Amino acid sequence: MTPMPRMKTERARKLAAPATPPPQKQKRLSPGERKRDFIQKAAELFAEEGFGGGTRELANKLGVTQPLLYRYFPSKEELIEEVYRSVFLDRWDPEWDALLADRAVPIRERLERFYCSYTDAIFTRQWLRIYLFAGLKGLDLNSRYIEFVQERILTRIIVEYRHEAGLPPQEKPAAAEMELAWFLQGGIFYYGVRKHLYGLEVLEDKDRVIANALDVFLEGISRLFATSVRMRSAYGRRSVVRDEGAA
Amino acid sequence: MTPMPRMKTERARKLAAPATPPPQKQKRLSPGERKRDFIQKAAELFAEEGFGGGTRELANKLGVTQPLLYRYFPSKEELIEEVYRSVFLDRWDPEWDALLADRAVPIRERLERFYCSYTDAIFTRQWLRIYLFAGLKGLDLNSRYIEFVQERILTRIIVEYRHEAGLPPQEKPAAAEMELAWFLQGGIFYYGVRKHLYGLEVLEDKDRVIANALDVFLEGISRLFATSVRMRSAYGRRSVVRDEGAA
DNA sequence: TGCCTTGATTATCAGTCGATAATTTAGCGT
DNA sequence: ACGCTAAATTATCGACTGATAATCAAGGCA
Numbered sequence: 001m002t003p004m005p006r007m008k009t010e011r012a013r014k015l016a017a018p019a020t021p022p023p024q025k026q027k028r029l030s031p032g033e034r035k036r037d038f039i040q041k042a043a044e045l046f047a048e049e050g051f052g053g054g055t056r057e058l059a060n061k062l063g064v065t066q067p068l069l070y071r072y073f074p075s076k077e078e079l080i081e082e083v084y085r086s087v088f089l090d091r092w093d094p095e096w097d098a099l100l101a102d103r104a105v106p107i108r109e110r111l112e113r114f115y116c117s118y119t120d121a122i123f124t125r126q127w128l129r130i131y132l133f134a135g136l137k138g139l140d141l142n143s144r145y146i147e148f149v150q151e152r153i154l155t156r157i158i159v160e161y162r163h164e165a166g167l168p169p170q171e172k173p174a175a176a177e178m179e180l181a182w183f184l185q186g187g188i189f190y191y192g193v194r195k196h197l198y199g200l201e202v203l204e205d206k207d208r209v210i211a212n213a214l215d216v217f218l219e220g221i222s223r224l225f226a227t228s229v230r231m232r233s234a235y236g237r238r239s240v241v242r243d244e245g246a247a
Numbered sequence: 248m249t250p251m252p253r254m255k256t257e258r259a260r261k262l263a264a265p266a267t268p269p270p271q272k273q274k275r276l277s278p279g280e281r282k283r284d285f286i287q288k289a290a291e292l293f294a295e296e297g298f299g300g301g302t303r304e305l306a307n308k309l310g311v312t313q314p315l316l317y318r319y320f321p322s323k324e325e326l327i328e329e330v331y332r333s334v335f336l337d338r339w340d341p342e343w344d345a346l347l348a349d350r351a352v353p354i355r356e357r358l359e360r361f362y363c364s365y366t367d368a369i370f371t372r373q374w375l376r377i378y379l380f381a382g383l384k385g386l387d388l389n390s391r392y393i394e395f396v397q398e399r400i401l402t403r404i405i406v407e408y409r410h411e412a413g414l415p416p417q418e419k420p421a422a423a424e425m426e427l428a429w430f431l432q433g434g435i436f437y438y439g440v441r442k443h444l445y446g447l448e449v450l451e452d453k454d455r456v457i458a459n460a461l462d463v464f465l466e467g468i469s470r471l472f473a474t475s476v477r478m479r480s481a482y483g484r485r486s487v488v489r490d491e492g493a494a
Numbered sequence: 495t496g497c498c499t500t501g502a503t504t505a506t507c508a509g510t511c512g513a514t515a516a517t518t519t520a521g522c523g524t
Numbered sequence: 525a526c527g528c529t530a531a532a533t534t535a536t537c538g539a540c541t542g543a544t545a546a547t548c549a550a551g552g553c554a
Contacts, residue, residue: 136444190437213430275550302542
């Protein structure tokens with residue numbers, strides 16, 4: 001009801017959005033675009049700050065004000081879940097399923113092609129950090145992703161390896177076999193963590209590192225599986241493949 | 248000035264410190280004890296909530312009031328660093344140095360003993376969570392721990408393996424060799440992450456999982472090192488051990 | 495027993511957080 | 525050109541954060 005609220009409004013705008021100085025006329029995006037922008041910038045923010053990153057800082061990255069977020073997401077928690085979905089569920093290339101199961105190609109080459117391509121997709125600072133933040137937060141979506149990895153990658157590795165090695169098929173891989181597949185997965189994964197999370201000096205040729213890891217893994221399990229089949233726990237020596245059931 | 252402020256005080260105390268109901272007379276600890284208690288409970292809190300865990304919640308766990316924290320630590324950040332120190336720097340058993348370097352024992356057995364004992368120390372929910380939180384926060388203390396692992400564990404594994412395999416000694420392990428050692432470390436580490444961070448069903452016999460991983464690793468690298476020595480990059484095939492220098 | 499050091503408490507501040515209600519205004523359809 | 529829908533803003537709330545100053549009181553020492 002008083003004169004000149006004009007000047008004050010102008011100043012408030014400048015202070016509120018210093019991140020994007022030039023494009024001041026950004027207004028009225030379609031709901032779809034706005035929502036996508038929120039999710040994308042939120043992924044960037046949460047990757048750096050964790051899910052505790054502020055909604056105001058997020059709004060600044062978009063050049064809008066903070067309450068606008070709540071026109072598109074009922075709560076911050078729901079934004080987080082959508083970020084999570086966009087980062088994880090949409091990055092699986094269906095091609096990989098076919099690749100891993102293609103018995104016309106030797107298992108060695110299948111695994112090399114898969115892991116080189118798969119790590120191209122997930123070995124980014126953003127993906128790895130959000131993955132770890134989500135794990136620490138205990139989101140159930142994270143557990144579901146792990147189960148996905150277990151079913152779509154690791155179980156297949158065991159099944160396909162056994163097939164190529166001429167070992168008898170099983171209904172389900174033994175727990176000890178799954179642990180060996182996880183050993184491979186974890187060993188490769190940690191390369192990405194060292195490089196992109198810790199920023200350490202690593203051997204830069206990622207595909208060569210993967211190839212070496214696969215050499216070690218496949219040579220290693222071939223000897224292990226061979227002995228376990230040959231002696232069938234005749235010795236008291238560790239027998240790997242025998243199932244003790246999952247806990 | 249009125250009767251019964253007694254009741255109100257009583258209620259306030261109960262609301263403020265519900266964590267430790269019976270010992271209400273806890274007062275006047277020596278500075279040393281109090282400080283240790285703060286660090287220990289802070290480790291528990293930060294492991295669950297991350298370093299964003301509140302100072303009031305921490306005080307509640309101790310049954311004291313929040314400002315008391317600032318008699319022992321100038322700021323929360325400094326408390327975090329002391330927590331970090333107590334969790335990481337004090338858990339290395341000097342015995343492990345001798346164990347890894349003891350050439351009277353076969354490398355296979357040295358590694359098994361070491362990793363079984365080492366993982367007994369670090370495979371706890373608290374250690375793993377603080378380790379990952381610290382990594383995401385980018386604390387330089389974390390980088391220093393990684394370098395420690397690299398020097399005290401991984402370099403030694405390569406050196407000792409090469410010695411036992413009769414390979415010529417090097418001034419420094421090749422970058423590709425360090426990557427293989429990291430592959431082992433990461434593969435074992437991920438077992439702890441799956442169990443204690445994600446709470447997944449794993450094969451419960453940790454020492455057997457480690458033994459299997461070592462079988463695979465040692466068998467694998469023995470073949471790899473042998474071929475690389477035999478053919479010296481005669482083929483165009485990948486040669487592992489040749490150094491390309493660290494980035 | 496009474497004092498005095500110091501551990502511990504109460505009261506409080508300034509800043510930030512997620513979220514809500516009311517208001518403004520951009521831009522399409524007529 | 526106007527008007528209406530809805531995108532975006534301003535203003536604000538209550539809860540919670542780390543931190544400070546002033547006050548209280550436990551317990552060793554005389």
